[in-house]
Amino acid sequence: MxxxxxxxxxxxxxxxxxxxxTSPTDAGNQPLIPVTGEKNVTIDNYAFSPADLTxxxxxxxxxxxxxxxxxxxxxxxxxxxxxxxxxxxxxYRYTFTKAGTYPYHCGIHTEMKATITVVN
Ligand SMILES: [Cu+2]
Numbered sequence: 001m002x003x004x005x006x007x008x009x010x011x012x013x014x015x016x017x018x019x020x021x022t023s024p025t026d027a028g029n030q031p032l033i034p035v036t037g038e039k040n041v042t043i044d045n046y047a048f049s050p051a052d053l054t055x056x057x058x059x060x061x062x063x064x065x066x067x068x069x070x071x072x073x074x075x076x077x078x079x080x081x082x083x084x085x086x087x088x089x090x091x092y093r094y095t096f097t098k099a100g101t102y103p104y105h106c107g108i109h110t111e112m113k114a115t116i117t118v119v120n
Contacts, residue, residue, distance in 0.1 A: 075104045
C-alpha cells in the first residue's frame with residue numbers, strides 16, 4: 001500500500017513536469033509549414049524521391065532524371081506531365097496553381113508512383 005502511494009506521487013510529479021514543458025507557445029507544437037517556391041524531385045534507381053511531397057500553391061516542381069534509363073512524369077489524370085521521355089540529366093518542370101492531390105507515375109515503368117500534395 002505504501003509503495004502504491006509513492007508510485008502515485010511520483011507519477012503526479014512526472015505528469016506535472018511534462019505539462020509544464022508543453023506551453024501553447026512551444027515551437028514544437030506549431031503546425032508544419034509547407035515549402036514554397038521551387039522544389040526538386042529526383043528520379044533515381046527507378047523511383048521518384050521524395051515520393052510524397054507537400055508544397056504550397058504556386059510552387060514549381062522540377063523533376064530531374066538521374067537514372068541511366070529514360071523516365072517520364074505523367075499525371076494519373078493526364079492533366080500535366082512531360083510529353084517526352086527524360087534522358088539522363090534532363091528535367092521537367094511544372095507549376096502547381098491549385099490546391100489538391102496530384103498522383104503521377106512514369107509512363108514506361110508504371111510501378112513508379114508518387115504524389116504531389118498542393119496546399120493553400
Ligand atoms: Cu520510368
